[in-house]
Amino acid sequence: MTVKGIIIKENIVGEGDKYITLFTHELGQIQISALKSTNYKFCSVTQLFVYGIFEISKIYSRYKLINVEIITTFYKIREDILTLSYAMYIMDFLLEVTKESLRQSDLFQLTLYTLHELTKSNPSLKLIRCIYELRAMRCLGFMPNTQDCTQCGNAIGELDMTKKYYFSVADGGYTCCSSSKHRLRYDTIHTIRHILNSDYNHLYKFELLPEIYNELASFVIQYTVYHIEKSFRTLSFIREIERILLI
Template sequence: MSYIKTKGIVLKEMNVGEADKILTIFSKSKGKISGAARGARRPKSRLIAGTQLFCYSEFVLFKGKDMYSVNSCDVIEPFYEIREDLVKLTYAAHMNEILMDNVQEEQPSSKVLQLFLNSLYMLAKTGKSPDLITRVFEIKLMSILGYAPSVMGCLKCGREDFKDFYFSFEHCGFLCRQCTEGDRYALRLSEGAARAIHYIVYSNMKNVFNFEVSNSILLELEKVSKRYMKDRLDKEYNKLNFLKALK
C-alpha cells in the first residue's frame, strides 16, 4: 500500500455507516479526491476536527483500490467562523458548488486551491463584503479555468482610450460604444466596474482582494459575473438567492 502526504480542504462530507465519513477533498498534490475517514464521527476520533466541511489540513492518505483512506489529518486552518455563521456559510457553499463542478478528479490545480483558500480566509477573518469576495472568486476562477474575458481594450477595434465601456457576453470582453452595434446583449458598464474587472483578471493572487467598490459597482459586477458564468459553464448558481430573500 502506498501513502501520500498532502494539504487539502474538505469540500464535502458524507456520513456512512455508524461512525464513518466519505470526504471529498480538494488536495494540493492530487486535486479533487475521495477519501474514507473511518470512525471520524466518534467523539474521541483523532480525525474528528480535520474532517469537517471547509477544514484545511495536512492529510496522510493511503491509496486503496477504489478511493483513498484518511490515515491522519493535522488541522492547519479550521475556518470555524464560516460554519458558525449562516450567511458566511451560504457564500462559502456557493463558491464550493462552483468549485465542485469545475475541478476534476485527480487533477491538481494549486492556483484554484489558493484562490479558494484566500476567498474563505477573507470571508472568515475580515469584514470585507462577502459579495465582493464572491465576485472576485468567480471572475478570477473563470480566468484560471481558461475563460478570462478580454479586458485590455475594445476587443473589436483595439482602442484602449475610451470610457464608454460595454461588456459583450457574445464576444467575452469589453467593447467600446461604436463596436456594440448588432450586439444586443452588450451591457453598459461604469468605468469603475470596468476597472474592477480588469483588476481581478490581471492582479496576482496575493493582491486580488485589495480593492473596494461602491454598492452600485458591486451590482454591476454581479450582473456580469452571473451571466458570464451561465454562458460559459452552462449552469446558473442560485444558492445566494436565499440570502436576497432574507434582506
C-alpha cells in the same frame, strides 16, 4: 502519501462511515474514506473547510485517510449563517469545476485567500463572491478579454472616463462591433482588470460605489453562469436568506 487539501464536502454513509471530498493541491479533487472503525479520531478534523496536510493511502482506486495535520479550520466562517452560506457556495462551485488528477494550483491559492477573507469581521460577501467567480474564470481558462474587441480584434485603447463600453458574455469580453446588455463604465472595466490581474494579497483590498458594483455583479454573475452551466442550490438558499434579511 501526503497531500495538501481543503475539505469541500463531507458525507456520512450508512451507520457512520464517513467520506470526505478534498480539493488537493497535488491531485485535484479526490474522495477519501474515513471508515467507522477509525472515525472517532477523525470526527473534528474531517469537517468542511478544513485545510490541512492529509496522509492517505491508495488501495486499488480508492483513497483511505491515515492522518490529518490541520493547518487551519477557518472556524470563524461558521459564526455567521450568511458567511457560512457563501463559503458553502464556494465549496459547491469547487465540486463542480475541479477534477481528479487535474492540478489547479492557481484556483487552490485563490480559494485559500478567499476563505481567509471570509474569516474577517463584516466581510463584503456579495463583492467577495463576485471577485472569486471572476478570478476563478481566469483560473479555469475563461478569462474575459478586456483589451481587444472579441469580434474584430480592435484594441480598446486608452479608457475614456466619459465613454461606456460594451461587454458580451457569449463572446467573452469587450466588443466594439455590437451592442449588448452589459454597457460598462471606465471604473467597472478598471475593477475587472484589477480582479483578473492583481496578486492575491491585494485582490480583495478595494471598495466600490454601489453603481459600479451593480454593473460588475450583473456582468460577472451572467458570465459565470454562461461558462459553468450549472445552477447551485446554495445560491438559491443565499438569495432566500438575503430576501428575508432585506440585504
